[in-house]
Amino acid sequence: MSEQRPSLRMMRPDLERLPPMEPVLAALPAGYTFRTYRPGDEAGWTTLMNTGEMGTWTVERTLDELTGRPQFDRDGLFLITVGPDEQAVGSACAWLPDYAETETGILHMVCVLPDHRGKRLSYAVCLAVLHRFRQRGFRRVTLSTNDWRLGAVKVYLELGYQPVYRHPMHPQQWQEVIQKLQWAGQIVPVVEQVGAASAS
Ligand SMILES: CC(C)(COP(=O)(O)OP(=O)(O)OC[C@H]1O[C@@H](n2cnc3c(N)ncnc32)[C@H](O)[C@@H]1OP(=O)(O)O)[C@@H](O)C(=O)NCCC(=O)NCCS
Secondary structure, three states, rough: OOOOOEEEEEOOOOOOEEEEEEHHHHHOOOOOEEOOOOOOOOHHHHHHHOOOOOOOOOOOHHHHHHOOOOOOOOOOOOOOOOOEOOOEEEEEEEEOOOOOOOOEEEEEEEOHHHHHOOOHHHHHHHHHHHHHHOOOEEEEEEEEOOOOHHHHHHHHHHHOOEEEOOOOHHHOOOOOOHHHHOOOOOOEEEEEEOOOOOOO
């Protein structure tokens, strides 16, 4: 892991030409169920997030920082569950920098439980977030990630996110990521003018 390397930013600059959800849901492996948030999901979501190298979560923190916040959209947290007790094994959340935001959404808390990775479950929940933002009239969606989260970056590229260059190291980091992924798709970086000291 590269603690000294700046995190990466990506953006889907528009919400046109989204792949339809139906074939993606139809292609989920047997036994997996796709749904939106229900009150009480915090415990299962917390357990899931704690497997994602995205900080340490407790149910209280999940309530304080996510589901209890005004910008939490209960129809924008998508979960994939398994089994009769509906264990949460995949998540992605439509998030906002603040409640008043109406144009630029954030893809947040993308995670799949380790035993269930390798089945492209994250693609379905991430695509659902894009559809949710389009339904709400948003123009674009951003996300933050890291250059060592190669599986996540591949899914984001497949979904039409582009690299955002906002740090002097970003072009080099992206060159390496694209090489490691052997990504042959079109890359059109979004260049943001941000001072290197404040960019991360
Ligand atoms: C990111 C994450 C959600 C993806 O889970 P998933 O939906 O099971 O994704 P997959 O494992 O099916 O991987 C998606 C693609 O990336 C590829 N991939 C995965 N890891 C890779 C790696 N280290 N190098 C290259 N490609 C990789 C897979 O082969 C797959 O491509 P393919 O379908 O063409 O074969 C999961 O790895 C995870 O929860 N990680 C920890 C949390 C995290 O990093 N979240 C993102 C925060 S920004």
